[in-house]
Amino acid sequence: MVNVITIEELKKYIRNNEEEKLEEVDIVTSATCGIMSGTAGIFHIPFNETFKRAEEIYLNDIKGTVGICPNEFLGKVDAIFYGEVGFLFKDLVKGKSFEAKAICEGKIYKNEIKLEDLPTAKMLGTRMAFKNYTAITNTSDSKVNTIFHRLPIKKGEASFSGCGMFNPLENMNIKNEKDIIGKKALLNGAEGLILGFGTRSSIDKPNLMISADMKEMDPYYLGGFITSNGVEIYNTIAIPIYVKNHINALKKLDKDIALPLVNIFGREIIDIGNYAEVWENVDLRPKIKQENCKNCNNCIAEENCPTLAIKRENGKIKITEDCFGCGVCNICPYNVFETKLGSICGIPITCRQSDRKRALKLANDLKDRILKGNFKLNLPTE
CATH class of the missing domain: 3.30.70.20 (Alpha-Beta Plaits)
Incomplete structure (x- = not known):
């Protein structure tokens, strides 16, 4: 029987100077939740009529990209949806009906459909669970519309992302992509696969590419987040970690993890704080x-x-x-x-774009699945 604890339980051992307890632990379930640009849905969408080949495709008037497979005269469309899809994807996973619309040779074809009616509905996250984020501020006298804040960000305020010491990549010593390819994770509650490092990933600032079946997802863990520069999507990820191979990384607390503060213009670093400033003694809900x-x-x-x-x-x-x-x-x-939000380098946080409550819930869910035998372990650098 493996001994499994959550990342929250493990960090309590560290804070209480009870590191000796880690010798009895086999697996820790880590998790993060936040806005994750680069999330796409890959769908196979059926229609009730046949047509030569879709030239345009829409779901509830959100435009997708017609896939590379022609599906000529089959009345089916392979499509990819990305961008402002957070609320759409949440509604799909909730089981709501939606309108699929294809345009071919000037004619519109429609079908009222649910997620369960799609033969294929996969989510692909191209840059998930970034290990290193920055906090954003504005040093100018002008308000700025940005994806990093719900409102135009103004001088004297800041926003940030990242779950700090709970984030899987903060707790892993991953130096080779081969160590993680094909390993399992939970993506919004669905069992998924880590495909490797994601876009813009580097040794110093890694992130992951993950895919899972949207039909198995829990709508609580994903959704839309309106910013002053468009709609983004948030996701929740949980990953099991083999303690003995990552012991040094697992001992880090929020105070040990740097959180640079950068100017929205040019992203030059103004100062460097840490995640304890934004996550300790704060409210997770209003x-x-x-x-x-x-x-x-x-x-x-x-x-x-x-x-x-x-x-x-x-x-x-x-x-x-x-x-x-x-x-x-x-x-x-x-x-x-x-809602008490904390500050970074003395500048008050006015928008938080990561959610520890959701992250810890999924970490607990993964722990339960492992203990019940519903999640077969297949660990990074096991």
Whole structure:
């Protein structure tokens, strides 16, 4: 029987000076959740009519790219969807119906369909679980629309990404791509495969390319995140780690992991902080003070929630499980929402683009699957 613990449990051993307990541990389940650009869906989409070959393809009016397989006169389309697909993918995984639309020789073909109706529906993440992120600030007097913040980022505030000491790659000594190719991971709750290093990966700043079947995913772990420069997608990844081969990396705490602060213009480094500044003594979810609510006709917190998690029902504020803990709802002028976010190098965080709550939930899920025999171990550098 293997002894399995989560990354949160392991870090508690380190903080409590109980490193000797690691000798009894075989596997630790690590995880991260955050915005992960470069996520695509690869679909095989059936239609009820045949046509020569699709020239354009859409799902709920979001345009995809017609795949390289012609599928002539079969009424089927291979397609890739990427970009502003976070909310679309979440709805697909939830089992909602959607409209598929193909255009061929000037004629439109439509089909109302669900994810279960697609013979193939695979997610491919081309740059997931970045080991090293940066915090972003703006040193100019002008507000800037950016993918790194829900609102135009202004002078004197910062945003950041990364789950710090819980991130799988922060806890692994991976020096060769062959050590990880073909190893298993959970991608949004679905058992997937690590295909190797992802795009823009380097020895100092690695990330992973991972694929899994979207039909097996849990919608809680993925979704859309609206930024001031378009819609992004967030994903959650969990990876088992063989403790004995990664013991030194596993001992790192947030304070040991650098988080550079860079200017949105040019990305030059202004200062270097660490993940303890942004993750210690903070709130993972907002506190709600219903008594402060003025029942505004236009609730700016609701309108600007990146994940559309804030709802108002019968005069009361409700936050759904879609909440990401980003802290943007702090903009409410009546302090209905309160989320302690921390700061980086003395600059307050006003938008957080990673979610430790989701990450730790998936790490616990992976631990349970391993202990129940539902996830067969196939470990990186086992």
